[in-house]
Amino acid sequence: MKITSRAFARAVLLTIFSTHMGGQVHAANLTIQIYPVATIAHLIAGNAQDAIKLPEEIVTRTGQGLETICMANALYHEARGEKLNGQKAVAQVILNRVKSEAYPDSVCGVVYENAHMRNRCQFSFACDRVDDTPQESDAYEAALIMAQGAVKYGIYAEGLTPNFRDPAQTEKSQITHYHTTAVSPSWGKKLRPIKTIGRHIFYRSERVAKSIAS
Template identity: 35%
Template sequence: MLLNKSWLARVSVCVAVALSPFAAAPVLADAQHQVAHETKQEIKTVRTATGLHQISQRDLQCLSEALYFEARGEGVNGQRAVAEVILNRVDHPRFPKTVCGVVNQRGQFTYNKGARIREKGTFARVQKVAMAALAGAPRTLTNGATYFHARGVRPSWSKRFERTIRIGSHTFYRSDRRFASN
């Protein structure tokens, strides 16, 4: 009987450790399964007015940082418009297929990727805008824009694309309708 209690105690400890939320992740057989396991861990389920949505934590961080550094001084519509441009690019064949790919594409955004976020309250606000955009908020502000610039500058590419709207201090453009550059 003593042997059975000892065995039962060891099994109970093993079960408790295995079911603990703090237990170490199981060792996986190969790198493909490891990536799948890590990817599962970084998805967040968010409830919105339109239902439950799964959002990648990495996409949320990339989009939030882009909104913070590119549009933190804008109102909510200005921030939503910048988010639309980034997501429109993700959907466009000429741009990377991920939010982080678009945001980190060389020469496309002016902010320093190593810059620190100093205004935590502002970051929390742009993060809500990013979360709503990633959860499928309607993209109705920019009429399909894939480019934007601050009002004080005039990049050379702005003459080649159709201007769609001005919101706050940004002007937005569609890249699928080119104008003659004569």
């Protein structure tokens, strides 16, 4: 699905924040200056485990914090063609990894883990040496808005919300991996498939999920 208007971006904002603000939602200023993602990746790659601080000038130019930008970059490159629920699920995977002891304890650390090793990172866009500067500004604005909500409040895809009265449902919420339906990686046979959303299949790794904090 191609995002073509600011109206959709505002709709994403309303969807994410309405439950947290009692319906009294004021759309943010969506005039966002896109900073070259490749530069951000370069800054983080040398210290992905501890998600380095974004230089003040970049924070000022984008109006966003580092964790929001890293989440937005992943949503844009990994899921901008998906509907809202598919994008939420990708964000959910990232946040679940942050909670797990098996991965770095920050969004940037998770997204850019091993970004300095070509084609050996967790999210392919981060280490394929292709210019990551977003070409679809509306889609990137929408990704930033979703990232803001995800980083601040957490986020769950439809059908993947934990229910602590139902351990089986909570396990479903602990998605930790995904791949597109166009590929069949060997690791997919070792994990439990949880849900297919759009063009992505989401999995739960027992090893990773067992250390996710409730």
